[in-house]
Amino acid sequence: MKKLVSLAMAALLVAVAGCSGGGQSATPSDGQKSGAATGEKVTLTYALWDKNQMPAMEEIAKKFHEANPNVDIKIELTPNKQYWTKMEAAATGGTLPDVFWINGPRIIKYAANDVLLPLDEQIKADGVDLGNYPKALVDLYTYDGKTFALPKDFDTIGLWYNKKLFDDAKVPYPDETWDWNKLKEAAKKLTDEKKGIWGIAAAPYGQDNYYNTIFQAGGSVISEDRKSSGFDKPETIEGLKLWVDMINDKVSPSAAQMSETESTQLFESGKVAMVYSGSWMASAFNGNEYTKDKVDVAYLPKGKENTSVIHGLGNVIAANTKHPKEAWEFVKYLGSKEAAEIQASKGAAIPAFNGTQDTWVKSMPNFNLKIFIDQAANAKAYPISKDTAKWAKLETDYMTKAWAGQMSVEDAAKELAQKMNELLAQE
């Protein structure tokens, strides 16, 4: 008996561990049934991950419900860290939400595995003009000639800085003339070891930090054809080194310190004077008593090339949704000018709908948000491939080692490139 108990206990472990074990994904049942036709009540789930954008999304859902009283929108918020874990399991089990946010790194995987509804027919039938959105974003969500998402928003990176710390150290505020040297110089002047203040937070983040400098140095993360890694290029390594050098020069907290206290947290509490971060931080900084009046944002310091990284989210529909018609109506509304204006006025994110970005810029007049829109013009697309998640994990592992000084930047980048190439060859 006791043996049985211990066996059962061991089994329990694997049962818990292997809970996603289902092999076949469920097939969509009665997919044709449409609530609008029968006039019955329909509830659509809408999954997203950003708490800062909840007020805007709730407002949009409310407006949609007013226009379509038979459709209720249930918003499901999952923190970013767990969102894709959850979606992965949901997609495997055939229980994806009807409508959900997607990002660049995931789109090809989801589109190629037939879990998303292609939108071309609906777009044509309803006369939706894709020219309303930046081309880079429409392209990002086109796979195999089919459109899978309507662009929701876009984000670019800016140099956020603490005006008070700049004033204290008598350093002029950053402007469009800044380059890497100016950045390093200012970081040095702003650092005050005695007070525990650093010039900049050089965290090992791709989109926020090193993707920008890699592109500026003329390097790349992945080749145009998405078949080989760019991490072994000398230009790429130069873009990475800028950050690690600043840690070694002690003008930034160490990687260990920033893993315990997030770089934006350090910035929000006046411990670091500068941080590279996205337009998505604007509403958080605006809602924080300390940063509201003390910080502003400027153009990224220039490298050899005047560029940065751009990325944007899209709204997609699950292929097996029970209410494809209502889901499309909702996605169409999410992609409309009206919804874009709501997003913009709440300061949630830069709406993808051309011509509405100005509303966003004016929504927080205390920050120079125009730089985010201006930078979009020269920005390069966020690097992705069919299975971005596989090499992104490796990238994190190697960059962590380089940032912590456990490996030299060159060795880490070269080894990463080699392993990444092996993975890309399998895609």
Next chain:
Amino acid sequence: MSSQLQPEVHAAARPKPAKPLNRMKRSDWLWAYLMIAPTLLGLGLFYIWPVVQTIYLSFTKWGGFGKYKWTGVDNYVLLFQDPNLWIALKNTLIYTVLAVPASIAISILIAVLLNQKIKGISFYRTLYFLPVVTMAAAVAMVWRWLYNADYGLINYLLGTVGIQGPRWISDPDIALYAVIIVAVWSSIGYNMVIFLAGLQGIPRSYYEAAEIDGAGPVRMFFTITLPLLTPSIFFVSITSLIGAFQVFDLIYLMIGKLGNPAAESTQTVAYLFFTNGFESGNGGYAAAVAVVLLVLILIVTAIQMKMQKKWVHYD
């Protein structure tokens, strides 16, 4: 007087010998199976079947969202060449060897102390049990702040007496031990309750007899309490060992942050399973990790079962 009492207690505690099974009627068997059928079904459906599936999946490679193809032992070949597996095994072993005995020893000590008649005993019992009813996520969050090397309470207190505290959760050499401390702290309450129950099953008469014979409290602890507590210790050590082999939540929540230099030196087997299965989407590979862990736990548990005859006293 007390020595006369002893056999009586024994006789009362011992259950009556059951009827020999072969004399049972067929209908008795049928009823017995019917009674346990719901549990058996649940066990089979939710525990045994997933185990079988996991083993099957460990021989496959995943494309995306549950699409897979049979690849034979490829996953295992790759797995045993993966330096991460050996790091994870080493970390899991260190964790288990340190956390389990420490937790058991401290729990017994506290259980014995809380088995006395002191004022406000239920207050103390509640205090020690509190971590058990707290979510692991909350525990990890609070400890993350306490451990914060720059702004945390622990290093602040150490600083007031002139000690420069370590980087608890981001120093690769220390982080694992920092997690072990939290794991021991949060498991004491649960183990303590089991030991308390065990202690209360020990007849008072033994202690009375020992007292008359002139034994001190330490002697009594080692010759009466500890031997008679061995069934509880056995139970706790089996469950904690299995728990320790599967440790994931604390490490994921306290260490597993983007860019933590201690991430590699704290990854455990269950953590390796998680990152492969849920972060990089290598379901088949992750299943192979789970199978390795299963085999490991089965071996350790089997050894414990064999060893119990040597040290567990049921009466």
